[in-house]
Amino acid sequence: MRASLLLVLLATTPAAASPPGASSCSGCHGAPGGAVPSLAGHSAEDIAASLAAFRSGARPATVMTRIAKGFSDDESRAIAAWIAGGGQ
Secondary structure, rough: OOOHHHHHHHHOOOOOOOOOOOHHHHHHOOOOOOOOOOOOOOOOHHHHHHHHHHHOOOOOOOOOHHOOOOOOOHHHHHHHHHHHOOOO
């Protein structure tokens, strides 16, 4: 009985809400093998560093430089942690 109740509670617990802006990442960075690289398996540190490089212009890109400039360092780290945690 307790195990069944635990399973029900776990199944109905809402997933962590995505930080502002994060849910749009999966639109392009979805499943592996797509035209745009998947972010699955990347660490939060790597994702945050990439966002910082796009934002500064150290890593040129057509779209990501404009997108990354819309986020502060703190917002970028929150998005990176959410993605690395399987939030996509």
